[in-house]
Amino acid sequence: MICHADPLNCETPLARLGDEITPTADFYARNHFAMPTLELSTWRLRISGQVERPLSLSLQDLKAMRSESQVVTLECAGNGRSMFSAATEGEQWTLGAVSTAEWTGVPLVDVLDRAGVEPRAREILFRGADRGSVEGQTIITAFERSLALDVARDSRSLLAYAMNGEPLPERHGYPLRLIVPGWYGVASVKWLTEIELIENAFAGYFQTDKYVYEWERDGRVVRDPVTVARVRSMITEPASDAEIPAGNLAIRGLAWSGAAPIARVEVSIGGGPWRKARLMGNQNRYGWRRWELTLPVLGQGTIALRARATDLAGNMQPALPEWNRLGYGANSIQEVAVRVR
Numbered sequence: 605m606i607c608h609a610d611p612l613n614c615e616t617p618l619a620r621l622g623d624e625i626t627p628t629a630d631f632y633a634r635n636h637f638a639m640p641t642l643e644l645s646t647w648r649l650r651i652s653g654q655v656e657r658p659l660s661l662s663l664q665d666l667k668a669m670r671s672e673s674q675v676v677t678l679e680c681a682g683n684g685r686s687m688f689s690a691a692t693e694g695e696q697w698t699l700g701a702v703s704t705a706e707w708t709g710v711p712l713v714d715v716l717d718r719a720g721v722e723p724r725a726r727e728i729l730f731r732g733a734d735r736g737s738v739e740g741q742t743i744i745t746a747f748e749r750s751l752a753l754d755v756a757r758d759s760r761s762l763l764a765y766a767m768n769g770e771p772l773p774e775r776h777g778y779p780l781r782l783i784v785p786g787w788y789g790v791a792s793v794k795w796l797t798e799i800e801l802i803e804n805a806f807a808g809y810f811q812t813d814k815y816v817y818e819w820e821r822d823g824r825v826v827r828d829p830v831t832v833a834r835v836r837s838m839i840t841e842p843a844s845d846a847e848i849p850a851g852n853l854a855i856r857g858l859a860w861s862g863a864a865p866i867a868r869v870e871v872s873i874g875g876g877p878w879r880k881a882r883l884m885g886n887q888n889r890y891g892w893r894r895w896e897l898t899l900p901v902l903g904q905g906t907i908a909l910r911a912r913a914t915d916l917a918g919n920m921q922p923a924l925p926e927w928n929r930l931g932y933g934a935n936s937i938q939e940v941a942v943r944v945r
């Protein structure tokens with residue numbers, strides 16, 4: 605893992621990302637503040653606001669409810685940020701701010717139904733226990749995100765207490781986190797302590813100051829919220845700068861999209877034609893798909909390998925990332941240069 609401290613951010617070397625499930629120890633980490641340490645004996649999940657029955661649930665209460673397990677890929681919206689040719693602010697991730705785990709927990713809708721959502725409620729606000737100062741604000745800011753109620757009901761969101769069959773590790777949100785399948789990681793609030801049903805659109809720091817695409821279109825600044833993860837493929841093998849013998853080369857990688865399952869992955873060697881890779885393993889609706897293709901590599905010197913994914917909604921990776929001020933959603937085609945000897 606390649607980590608930066610304060611706050612702790614770690615990305616995973618691509619060579620460790622080849623499998624359908626990422627071992628928990630290799631799962632990337634993205635934190636905005638120091639990580640809170642929560643005691644199970646006093647920890648509660650409070651559900652308040654526009655509900656018929658405000659609730660205060662212990663982890664034991666939650667574990668007594670119906671549980672569900674889902675394989676979900678989480679990707680930081682800033683993953684690939686360093687690919688923008690004009691630098692953008694924020695964590696300069698390469699491509700390792702993405703991982704996949706099997707998450708187990710209570711379907712969010714079950715907890716909403718238990719509390720009884722009032723008709724006035726429009727959004728669900730999720731509050732984590734971590735907080736700190738953010739630029740441009742004097743007050744202490746908590747990590748908070750909202751989801752529109754109808755979006756949340758249509759999603760298969762989980763209040764997860766286990767990751768790959770073990771209790772959530774501290775760095776991934778112990779004892780409880782939200783998992784919003786298909787959305788960029790920012791929606792999946794860790795160290796969850798409060799869920800509040802609110803009547804208005806939430807406009808907190810991590811909702812409207814950050815995690816917004818800020819584009820310039822026709823000379824005007826347009827702002828769109830960061831939501832569903834864009835289609836992307838990644839070459840995990842061979843590694844960038846690898847030395848390989850001429851002959852048959854197995855190229856392997858992963859592909860995912862928040863919008864729809866992966867339809868195809870195509871690979872190009874040295875600027876040659878796009879050739880369809882074989883999709884492997886299971887297609888978990890919200891987990892990445894493994895793929896591979898073996899192609900002859902002739903000649904000598906440095907050649908570029910490229911892979912591009914298309915999802916069943918027709919989204920295809922662009923050749924270049926679409927620049928936006930905060931550097932989100934950089935899902936352009938990755939290029940891996942290898943040396944043939």
Ligand SMILES: Nc1nc2c(c(=O)[nH]1)N[C@H]1C(S)=C(S)[C@@H](COP(=O)(O)O)O[C@H]1N2
Nearest residue numbers: 632633634635636680732747789790793794
């Ligand atoms: N409470 C809290 N939840 C959070 C964050 C955070 O800083 N605090 N970071 C978010 C972001 S931006 C991402 S990409 C994911 C990362 O999850 P991971 O650290 O388990 O990989 O958590 C999200 N949930």
Ligand SMILES: [Mo]
Nearest residue numbers: 634680681790
């Ligand atoms: Mo993120």
